[in-house]
Amino acid sequence: MNLADSVFIGLAVVTVLGALGAVAFRALFYNALSLVLCLFGVAGLFIYLHAEFLAVMEVIIYIGAISVAIIFAIMLSRPMDKSDEPRSPSASLRGAVCAALVFAGLWRLLSGARWAQGSGQLPDMRDIGKALLTTDVLPFEAVSLVLLVAIIGALVLSSPRERS
Amino acid sequence: MTSLMTELIYLTGILGTLCLAIGRGERPRRWALGLGLLTAVAAAIASACSSGSVTELFGGTYRVDPLSQGYKAVIASALAVCLWLTERGPSESRRVEVYLFYLCSALGLTLMTGSTGFVSLYVAMELSSYSLYLLAASREDRRATEGALRYLLTGAIASGVFLWGVSILCGLTGGATFAALTQAAPALTSDPLFIGALALTSFAFLFKLSAFPVHFWAPDAYQSAPLAATTLIATASKAGAVAVISRFLIASGVPVAFAGWTGLLAFVSMTLGNTAALHQADVKRLLAYSSIAQAGYILTGLLAGTADGYSSAFFYATVYALMNCGAFLVVSAVAADAKNDNPTVRHFDGLADRQPFLALVLLLSLLSLAGIPPLAGFTGKWVLFSAAMDQGHWFLVLWGVLNSVVSLFYYLTLVKHSYLEKAPAGSQPLRLTPVTRLLALAIFAGLVFLGVYPTPLIEYARSAVSAIAG
Amino acid sequence: MSATLQPYLLISTLLLCLGLYGVLTRRNLIAVLISLELILNSASLNFVAFGRFHMADPSAGQVFAIFIIALAAAEVCVALSLILLLFRQRRSVDPASMDQLKG
C-alpha cells in the first residue's frame, strides 16, 4: 500500500466518520464541527479526483461560508451546550431501516453497473471556465438570480415585520 | 437573441422590480404590480409569438421550440392571474419584494421548460423552487413558516435524490445533456440501474408535480401560503413540471419497468388525493388534494411515452392551469370578501345569490376539474387517457375515470354550498372589479371553448411534440 | 485504489445514507439541514467521480459540482432564515413542533 492510498483511505475514513458525527452527536455544535471535518475529507477526495479547484471551492464556500452560517444559526437559536432532544426509538428505527434499505438497494445496483466509456482526459481548470461562460452560461447567470432571491428572501424573512 | 425574448423580458422585469424594492409603501408596490403584470403579459405574448421556430442554444443545453414556447405562454398567463390576485391578498404578503419572487419563480419555470441539459435544469428548478418557498412563507405567520419549511425540506431532499439520479445518468451516458441521454438510452432500457436512475431523477419532478410519494408538502403549503402564491404553485409550477417531465421522458424514452413504476405512483396519487380531499373543509387544502389527484392523471398520460401522450399532457397542463386559475380566482374573491385567506366551504354559502357570475365560473372550473363535458377538463382527460389506453394501460385509465367520479363528490359539495345553501344573514352582494370580471369571463370562455372546440390547441400540441420527438 | 470509481461511490453512498438517516431522525431542524448538506456533498462527490472516470467531457462533472455548491449556499441561506423565523415564532426548532398543519 503506497502513501497515496493510505492518505486516500485516511481521507475516506475522515469523511465517513465526519458524516457519522454530523448525524450521530446529540450536541448540535459537535454536529457542525463534524460536518466541517467531513467536508474537509470531501475536499481531499476532490483532490484525488484531480478537482483541485473544486476542493478549494469546497473549503471556501462550504466550510468558510455555509458551515459558519450554520454555526451562527445554532448559536442564535439555542444555548451552545444544550443537547438535542433524544430521538424517539421508533423514529430512529424508521430512519435506520430506510437508510439501510436505500443503501442496500443502491449499492447493489451500483456495483453491477456498466458505466459509459470515459474520455480518460484529466480535467483542466480552463475547461471549467470555458464551460461556465459558454455551454453553462445560462445556469451560471441563473445561479446569480437564485442567490439574489435567497439573499433578499433571507432579508425579508429576518427583517422585523411591517405593520401596514 | 430573439429566441430568448421571453427570458429577457422576465429579466428586465426582475431588474425593474429590484429597483422598486428599494422603496417602501403602497406606491412602489403598485408600480411593482403593474410592472409584473406588464412583464407577464409581455412574456406571454412574446412566447406565443415566437412559437414557430426551433433553436438550440448553449451547446444543446437549452432549446427554444414550439413546445417550450407553449408552456412558457401558459406559465406567463398563469403568472398574470396570480399577480392580479395579490391585489386582494393579505397585506403582509404584498411587499414589493414579493413581486420579485413571483417573477423569479416564473423565470425559473420558464427556463425549466427549455432546459435540455441537467445543469440548467437543476438551476432553473431551484430558481423557481426557492422563490416559491419564499412566497409560501411570505404570509409570515406560524403556519406559513411551517408550510414553507416543509415545502423547502421536502424539496431539498427531492433535489438531493434528483442529483443522485442525474449523477448516475451521467455515469451511464457519459454526458450531462438530454442529447447524451437520448443517444445512450436505447441500449440501457433493460438496465435496472438505468431505471433506478430515472426513478431517482424523477423524484424532483414528482415533487414539483406534487405526486406520490413526495406530495406531502402540497396540502400544507397550499393551505398556508397566500392565495396568489398557492395559485402559482397550483398552475404555473405544475405546467413547468409537466414540461420538464415531457422533455425528460422524450429524451430518455419510457422503459416498461419505469412505466410500471410511474403507473403505480399515479395510481396511488389519484386514489390518495381524491379520497383525502373528501374530508377537507379548507378550500385551499381541498384543492391541494385535488392537485395531487390531478398529478396522478397527468402521470397516466405521460407514462404512455408517445407523442400523443406528451401532446395531451401539454393540452391538459394548459387546461389545468386555466381551470385552477378559475377556481382560485373565485376562492380569492370569496376570501377577500370574508377577510380570511383560508376560506372554508362555509364561506361559499349563497355565492350564487351574492354573485351569480362568479358562482358560474366556480361551477365550470370545478366541473372541468372533475372532467365533465363539454368543458376543457373533459377533453383534456379524454386525450390524456386515450394516450394511456393506446399503450395498454387500461387499468390505470379505468381507475382514473373512477377516481374522477369520486372527485366529483367534493367538487359538487362546493357547488352545493354556493348554489344551495343560504348566504348568512346580512351578507352583501359580492362586488367584482372590472378586471376580475374580465378575467373570469376569459376563463369561462376558455373553459367552454377548449371543451367544445379543442382542435386548434390539440393540433398545436401535436405539431409541437412532433417537432421535438421527430 | 484511488484510481477507480468504486471507493468513491462507496463513500458517497455512505454519505447519502447517513444524511438520509439524519434527516429522518434528528429532532432539530438545523441538524436536519446539516444532514442535507451531507446528501448534497455525496451528490457532488458522485459528479466529480463520474466526471473523472466516465464522462466524455472531463469538466462536466466538476461544473455540476460547482453549481451544487452554489445552490447549497442559497439553500442554506433560505432554510436558515426560515428556521430562525420559526424559532422566533415558536421558540423551538424541533420539527415535531411544526404541528399546525395536518389532515
Added chain:
Amino acid sequence: MSVPPIEFPILSTILLCPVIALLAVLLTPGRYTTAIKLVSLVASAATLVLSIWLCLAFNAKDPSFQYIERLDWVRSYGIQYANAVDGLNVAMILLTAIVIFCGILVSWGVTYRTKDFFANMLFLVAGVFGVFMTTNLFFFFLFYEVAVIPMYLLIVIWGSTNKQYAAMKLTLYLLLGSALMFAGFLYIYSLPDARTFDLLAIKQQVTFSPMVQNILYISLFVGFGVLAACFPFHVWSPDGHVAAPTAASMLHAGVLMKLGAFGILRIGVYLFPDGARFWAPTIAVLALCNIVYGAMVATQQRDLKYIIGYSSVSHMGIVLLGIATMTVSGFNGALFQMFSHGIMTALFFACVGFIYDGCHTRMLDELGGLSKTAPRISAFFIIAGLCGLGLPGMGSFVAELLVTVAAIGTYPVIGITSLLALLVTAYYVLSAVQKVFYGPENHHHKDFKDINGFQFIPRAVLVGCLIFFGVFPQIFLDWVNASTRALLGA
C-alpha cells in the same frame, strides 16, 4: 305518408334549438321570467315540430343511417362531429321532443330562480338530443354526461325530500357507470384497426375477437345499465326521482333512463352482437329481477313518487328483458316500452308534482279523496297508472306484449315469471289510486285547486300520445323495425 326528404341538416337544427335557446336565456336578465319561459317554450315547440317532421320524412324502409352530417372536429384523435339517424334514434328523438315540450309547459309555474331552471332544462335537453343523434363515440359520451350534470343542479336547487343525498347519489352513480363507458370507448379507439371514434367506421373496420366482445359488451352494459336502472344498480333512480322537481323527474324518468337502454342497443349490441348474445341470459335474469323485484318493492312504498320510482325500475326491466331476448320483436318491444314508458312516467310525474305542490305531501296516508277535489289531475294520474299496469289501448300494453311474447319464446321460465309483475303492478297502482284519490276527502287538502286549462295541455298531449301509439302501434314499429332487423343482422 310520403313526405319528401329534408334538404337542410335537420339533426343539427334540432340540436341547435335548445342550444340557441340556452344562450338566449343566459343572456336575458333574470327578471324577465316570462320571456325566458317563452323562449324555452318556443325552442321546445320547434324541436317537437322538427322531430315530427323528421319522423315523417325519414325512410323507415331503409335500415341504414340517414341524414348523415359529418364535420371533422379533432382529426388527429378520430373525433368527428357526426350525426345520423335510423329508426332507433328517430323514435327516441320524438320521445325527447314530446317530453321536453310538456316538461316546459308543466314547469310554467317555477318561480324560484326561473332563469337558472330553464337554462338547466335546455342544457339537459341539448345533451339528450345529442346522444340520440350522434354517431361518434366521443360526442356520444360528451352529450351523455352533459345530460347528467344539470340533473344534479335541478335536484339540488329545486328538489325536495332528502335532495342533497339523492342528487349526489344520482350523479355519482351515473358517472360511475359512464366511467366504464369511457374506458370502453378509449379501448375501442386504441385498437389498431379502429383509430377512430366513428361508430359506423368502427363497425366496418374492426372485427372484435369473442373475448373482447364479451368484455366490452358487459362493461358497456354495466355503464349504460346504471342509467337504465338495471338491477342491482337501480337504487339511485327512486331516490333521484323523488327528490327531483317535477319537470326534472319527467325528463329524467322519461328520457334520461332511456339513454341507458338506447346506448346498450346503439353501441353495445351494434358493435358487439356476439357479446350481447353471450351475456343475454344473464341480462335476462337481471331484467327479471328488475321487473318483479321492482314491482314488489313498489308495493311497500308510502311515498307516491317512490312508488313511481320503483315502477320505473320495474318497467325498465321490461326494456332490458326485451333487449336480452335478442330478437326483433324483443327489440321492437323494448323500444316501444322505452317510448311509452317515457311518456307514461312523464305523465305520472307531471301529476304527482302538481299534487305535491298543492298538498305539500306525497305520503299515501296523508292524502285521500283527491278525486273529489281535483278530478282532472286524478284522471290523468289514473290514466298513467292504467298505462303502467299495461291496460290495452295504451302504449305499454303493446310494448309488454311484444317483449313478453319474445321473452316467453326465448326464456320461457323468465318470461312467464315476469308476468307476475302484471299482477303486482295492478295491485300497487290501484292501491295507490285507492289511497290517494278515493276514499273520503281529506280536510287538509280542501283548498287544493285542480289544474287549469293551460296546465291541462301538456298532460293531455301525453295522454294523447299514449293512446295514439297504443291503438296504432304499427306506426311506431314501422319506424324501428328495419333498424332492429339490421341490428340483429336478421
Added chain:
Amino acid sequence: MDLTLLWTIQLAPLAVFALIFILPKNARGIAPLLGLTGSAAAAVSALCFLLAHAGKAGQPALHYSVDWLTIDLPAAWPLGKAVSGTLKAGFLLDPLNLLMITLVTVISFFVQLFSFYYMREDESRPRYFAYLSFFSFAMTGLVLASNLLQTFMFWELVGLASYLLIGFWYTKPSAAQAARKAFVLNRLGDLGFYLGIVILFVGLGTLDFTGLGKDAVLSALGPTLAMAAGLLVLTGVMGKSAQFPLHIWLPDAMEGPTPVSALIHSATMVAAGVFLLVRAYGVFSASEVTLEVILLLGCVTGLIGALLATRQRDIKKILAYSTVSQLGLMAAGVGAHAPQAAMFHLTTHAFFKSCLFLTSGAFIHRFHSNDIWTIARGGGRKDLVPMLTLTVGLLSLCGLPPLSGFFSKDLILEAAKHHGLAAFAACVAVSVLTAYYSFRLLFIVLFARPTAGHGHGHHAHGHDAGGHHEDLLGGLSRALPLLLLAALSIYAGFLGSPMTHSPILVWLGGHEAHFDPAMAVKTLVIIAVGCAIAFALHRDPDASEKKLESSKGPWAMLVDRRFFIDDAFVWVTKQVGLRIASFFDLMDRWLVNGVLVNGTSYRIADLGRLAVRLQSGSLQGYLACGLAVLAVTLLWLTGGSSR
C-alpha cells in the same frame, strides 16, 4: 253498410264517452241524454244488423280486419319453431256474437234508460253516463273482436269499466276497496289468459277465431300444449265470469250503482267469460280434460254461489251470488259439450237477471236500503211494477215453465245428465237451491208486515213519496225498462224452445231441442221442493230474520265466512305476497342501498380517512414515506437484476 253499422255500434258509445268529458261544465246536464242517444244508436244498429243477418247460420256475416302488429321470433318456445305473424284487428261477425251484440246493446240501452231515473239525484251523473258509455264501447269491442288478442284487449277494458263503475262512489272506502279487488282478481285470471294467448300465437301464428278450430289447435300444439293453452285461457274466464275460486270479487262489486250491477255484473260483462268459452270453443274442446275442468268448475261455482245466496239479506248480494251460481251453470253447460245451451242460458239469464237487478234498484232507490226485510217492511209489495217484475224475474230464474229460464236451464240440465250423473246431480242441487233462495226472497217481500217504524221510513227523507209523485219522465224511465225486460224474460225462452224449433240454437250451430216431458216434470219437482222449503222457513219473515241472526252453527259460519275463500286470498296476499314484498323492500334498503351503494361510498370515505391520517403533520414521517418508496423501488430493481 254493414261495416258502417258495426262502426256505429263500436264507436257511438266511445264518442259519447269522449264528448261528455269534453263538454263544458255547465253543459254536462245533457250527459244522460247523450248516453241514451249513444246506446240507442248502438242498439238500433245492432238490431238492424240482426234483422239483416238473422237466421243465416254457418258463414260469418262479416269478416273485416286490418294489420295491427307484427311479431317476429326465431325458434320460440315451446315448439322451437320460428314465428312470424301479424296480429290483426277487426270485426268478425257470426251468429254467436251477433246474438251477443244485440243482447249487450239492448240491455245497455235499457240500463241507460233506467239510470236516467236511478241516478237523477247524483251530482256525478255525467261521469256515470260517460263510464257507462265507455263500458258499452269496450263490451261491444269484446264481442265484435275478430281474434283472441283483440278480445283480450277489450276484455281488460271492460274490466277497467267495471273497476271505474264499482268504484263510482269512490268516497266510500268499501267501494274503492271492492273496485280494486275486482280488478286485481280479474288480473290474476288474465295472467293465465295472456300466457294462453302467447302459447296459441306461438303455436298457430294466428289468433283469429276463424283459425282457432279444434283441429287446427290440436294439430299445431299437440294434445298436451293444447290442454295447457285451454286451461290457461280458462283462468281468464274464471276471473271474468266469477268462477270458483276467483268468484269472490263479484259480490263485493255490488258496491257500484245498481244499474251497473244489472248491466255489467250480471248480464253482460261477467257473461263475457262464458261467451269466450263458446267463442273459442275450439281451444277448449281440443282437450277433453279442459272441458272436464270447466264442467267441474262450473258445478262447484254453481253450488257455492247458490249456497251463499241462501243466507244473504242484502238483495243485491242475493242476486250477485245467484249470478255466480248461474254463471257456474253456464260454464257447466259448456263443459258438458253444450255450448249453444250455455249461450242460450246466457241470453235468458241476461234478460231476467238484469230485470231483477233493475227491480232491486227500483226498491233500493225507493227504500234506501238493500236489506230485504227493510224493503219488505217498507211496503215493497205495494210497489206494483217492481213487485211484478221481481216475481217474473225470480220465477224465470227458478226455471218455471214457460218462462225463459225454464228452457235454457232445461237444456243445460239435459246436457249435464247426458254427460254424467255427478254433473247432473250438481246441477239439480243448484236448481233446488236456486228455487229456494228465489222463493225465499219472494216470500219475505210478500209476507212481511209493514211496520210503523220501517213502513214509512222513506217519508223521512222527504222526497219521492211512495212513487206517486214522480214526474212522468222519471216514472217512465223507471217502469219502462223493468217491464220490457220482464217481457223479454218471459218470452225470450221461446227462441230456444222446442215449440218454435229452437231457432237460436240452430242458428248458433247446435241441434234443435226436443221436448222431454220427463225433464219438465223434474224441473217442476225441483221448483216445488225449493218453494216448499222456502215456504216452510220463511212464511213468517220476522221469525226467519231472527233465525238468520241467531244461527251460529258451523254451517252458518261457513256460509257467513263465504267458505273462507276470501280469507284464503287475504292470507295469501298478506302473509305471502306482502311478506315477500317487504322482504324485498328490506333487501333493497339494507343490502342494495345500504351495503352496496352507501357501503361503497363509506369505504371510499374510510380510505380517505386513512389518506388523511397519512398526512399526520410530521415532516419526517412524510420524508420517511418518500424514502421508503425509494428504497422499495431500488430493492425491486435489484431483484429484477438478479433474475
